[in-house]
Amino acid sequence: MTDVEHLLGQLSLEEKVSLLAGQDFWSLPAIERIGLRSLVMSDGPIGVRGVGWAPDDPSIALPSPTALAAAWDVELADRAGQLLGQESRRKGVHVLLGPTVNLQRTPLGGRHFECYSEDPLLSGEIAVGFVRGVQRHGVGTTVKHLVGNDFETDRMEVDVRIGERALREIYLAPFERVAESGGWGVMSAYNSVNGQSMAQNGPIQDEILKREWGFDGVVVSDWRAARDTVGAALGGLDIAMPALESPWGEKLVSAVRAGEVPEEVIDDKVRRVLLLAQRVGVLDGGPAVTVPEDLDGNAIAREVASRSFVLVRNENYTLPLEPAALTKVAVIGALATDARVLGGGSAQVSPPYVISPLAGLEQALSGVDVEFTIGADPRPFLPAAHGPGWTPAKVTMGGHSFEVEPAAVRWIGSLPGGLDPAGVDEILLETTFTPAEGGEHTFAVSGFGTFELSVAGTKAYAGTLHPPTATRADLLLSPREQRVHVRLDAGEAVPVVLRQTIARGMAHTVSTTLGHRGPGPDEEGMIAEAVRLAGESDVAVVVVGTTEQTESEGFDRTTLALPGRQDELVSRVAAANPRTVVVVNAGSPVLMPWAEEVAATVLTWFGGQEAGAALAEVLLGVTEPGGRLPTTWPRREEDCPVLAVVPSDGVVAYGEGVFVGYRGWLRSGVAPLYAFGHGLGYTSWRYDELTVNETEAVVTITNTGARAGREVVQLYIGSSPVDPERPERWLAGFENVEAHPEETVTVRIPLPPRTFEVWADGGWVRRTGEYRVIAAHALDDPRLTATLEV
Structure with a gap:
């Protein structure tokens, strides 16, 4: 084992400080003379992007974290984490x-698609499984965002005001659970909590996380x-990321020398960084990382x-289909053809393929x-061009070429092919389209930059989509689109070329899509066609959901309603075919005014690259939909106990205290x-x-159906x-059960001391008295x- 104290003594103040900030967008610097290599970080958590977003280096895309939580299975979370640990090592x-x-x-x-649940216990337990799996590969995690980054x-800039009891019992609880289970990192949030920016919130990061909880990992901004x-x-x-606009470096060295920051504070941070480097295998002399056996990522x-899929309605045993x-x-x-398989923002990766619901059903049937x-x-926005009639798009820049399908490129950080951003000022995307149908076709350019689009050798568009004043956040989270219309003949192949001009040095951030839509009916005509088709079919499967412009990192939703005329579509199709199955492709709750009109409803979250294949298996009964809701789904927006996300004078007050999620629903009585x-x-x-005692509950259940299943x-x-000061009831534990028909199984669910404690007078207090203990299928x-008398 490397002697961290010995290494620390060899470092100058400048070297110590250099280890506490990014050397670029994703990594910390190396110090070769002490055997320390560069430590590389990457966005997750449904895939491992790597230091870029290169489409020529795809990443396995798992379902969204809300989906993982919907499985209510810590061991499954562990396997998902192992896979991403494996992917991290590969990248x-x-x-x-x-x-x-x-x-x-x-x-x-x-x-919210990137968050697990409205319940701190469920969130914490799923996170513990995930962290354990990732770290089994000698890859660190940073549980995030500490704390109050719930919108x-x-x-x-917002200041989140959280009472001490709610902070401890609700919002810090999942972080505490991961910290006590051995997590190696925590990421602090942008927002302030109770008047103090989280990046410098000593009462939470230093006093609670490090001293009270004994956390020995790193805190990264x-x-x-x-x-x-x-x-x-x-x-x-401990670590300020990235190098861009870092407040540390020479400024921190000067602050130490001026006596504003004690050097022992710097030493503590460096110890933590070196311990992390030891754990992940980038410091000579550390323990060897034992890598588990390879996992089948697609499986x-x-x-x-x-x-994770949740079957919320199944009238007259409509499902499974025969x-x-x-x-x-x-x-x-x-x-159904352009499924949302992952959420927008930093959670995005480029999967090697995506199986859509339509493709999954076509293959299975x-x-x-x-x-x-x-x-x-x-x-x-129009979907990226792909599918019948389109050749894979060839992307060329700086002498490096690769193919993408669909016709979209996006990355942050390192460029495909290892190109230097300073040497790339143009991206060329070339493809060929052979329309099956003649008439007016709509092409679109979306992204940021200056573009020139030509179709069949004729310039169709030239211009810049964002003003010069656009910020980096505007570019990434608020892309724009320009559409043009071109008449094409059926069966005649035409070249389509999209040229993007990039300012020198700016190629580290790229987002470009060539969109297309063929001729077709107007909105009313499309719904009428769906009604006709549904009426002629044995069953109608309607896939509805959110879009990247309604549910994504960077902005909150303004409504829970499905965008466009999707609600109308469902109602009209259900009227035409009583065997209508609705598939909801959304990362978090949406309104379903048609809920009682349809035969069955399945929630699929953002289902990852295998979403369509998994859906076909569930609809046809090859596998059982194993999910349970990790959140409450409202009938109406106004019923939600907490809804607003808009700050008032820069403040959002969590005035409901501990009555969050279902706790608030129980109190409201709605x-x-x-x-x-x-x-x-x-x-x-x-x-x-x-049966129950103060340390565990023992539950015995029997599968009384005709199929093997999971409960x-x-x-x-x-x-x-x-107690009016406490929720009517709260989740104390859970366990997965599998059984064959007529099989009886028994599970033991631990009841840790915290089950019966509340935060009061600056500490955890055990509340004695009588408790109701409820074994339930759902809340x-x-x-x-x-x-139980405690």
Whole structure:
């Protein structure tokens, strides 16, 4: 084992400080004379992007974190983490920036697809499994964003006011769980908490995280969140990222020499960085990293997807479908072919392939007539050109070429082919299109920069999509689109060339899409066509969901309603075919005014690269939809106990205290559309027995159905009588159960001391008295109740 103290003694002040800030966008510097190599970080958490976003180096794309939480399975989270640890090693990454354990306080949060749940226990346990899996490969994690980064509006500057009890019992709880389980890193948030910026929030980062919890890992800033040299140094931050506009470097050296920052504070930070370097294998003399056996990433992506899908409605046993009884299936919706498989923002990667719902069903129903129509298109931008008639797009820049399909390129950081950004001032995208249908075709350019588009040798567009004053955030999170119309003849191949001009040195950030839509009916005509097709089919599968412009990092949602005319589409299709199955492709809750009109509804979150294959298996009963809701889904926006995300005078006050998520729903007495923990399967369960003591609950259940299946046994606890200062009941534990028909199984669910404690008078206080212990299928579906005197 390397003697960290010995190494520390060999470093000058300048060298120490150099290890506490990025040398570029993603890495820390090396100091070769002490055997320290550069430590590389990368965005996650559904894939490993690497130091760029290079489409010629694809990344396995798992389902969204809300999907992983919906499986309610710590071991599955562990396997997902192992896969991403494996991917990190493959891409030369030592620290994965994730997971995100901020809570879904209000369903309007734009980044909630990247967060696990509205419940701190579920979030913490899934995060522990994920972190354990990643770190098994000797790859670090940074659980984020500490703390109160539960919405996107003004997230860089907003001051979140959280009472001490809610802070401890709700918002810090998942971070505490990961810290105590051995996580190696934490990322601090942009926002302030109770008047103090998180990047320099000593009471939380230093006093609570490091001293009280005994956390020995590193605290890294969110990118450009550290703004004050002395404040960040004294406030518990260890690494300020990236190099761009860093407040440290020479400024921190000067602050130490001026006596504003004690050198022992710097030494503590460097010790933590060297320990991390030792753990991830970039410091000579550290323990060897034992890499587990290779995992099949595609198989895990499919398993996580199917296990996460939540069947919230299944009238008259519509699902699973019986393929032998089907002759014609209608597949409807723009997202059936252009599925959202991952969320927008820093969680994006370039997957090697994507199986759409339509492709998955076509492959699984090879002997059935599967017909598709759009019905209603909610996408404000045209989809990237791909599919029948299109050749893969050849991308050329700086003498390096590669192919992409669909016709879109995007990266942050390193360029494909290892090109120097300073030497790239142009990107050329070339493809050939052979239309199956003649008439007016619509082409589009979206992204940022100056473009020239030619179709069939004729210039169709030339111009700049963003003004010179656009910020980096504007470019990444608010792309613009320009459409043009070109008449083409059926069967005649035409070249399509998109040339993008980039300012010198700016090629490290690129986002460009060539969009296309063929001739077709107007909006009303598309819905009418869907209704006609549904009426002619044995079953109609309608895929609806959000778009990147309505649910993404960088902004919050303004409404929970599905964009466009998708709600109307569902209602009209359901009226035409009573066997209508709706697939909701959204990362977090949406309104479903048609919920009682359809035969079945499946929530698929952002399902990752295997989404369509997993969906086909679930709809056809090859696998059971194993998910349970990690969030409450409202019937109406106004029913939500907490909704607003807009700051008032720069402040968002968490005035509801501990009554977050289902805790608030229980206090309001309003029934949601679908409660926390809800989810149906393809078999039935009898809860036979519940026994409980102060350390564990023992639950025995029997599979009373005709199929093997999986049940998530959920344990809720509440004081008796109900204490008005505490939720009516709260999640105390859970366990997955698998059983064959007529098989009886028993599970033991631990009850740690914190189950019966509240934060009061500056510490954890055990509340004695009588408690109700409830074994449940869901929050609103209790099966067995016992009492416990504590």
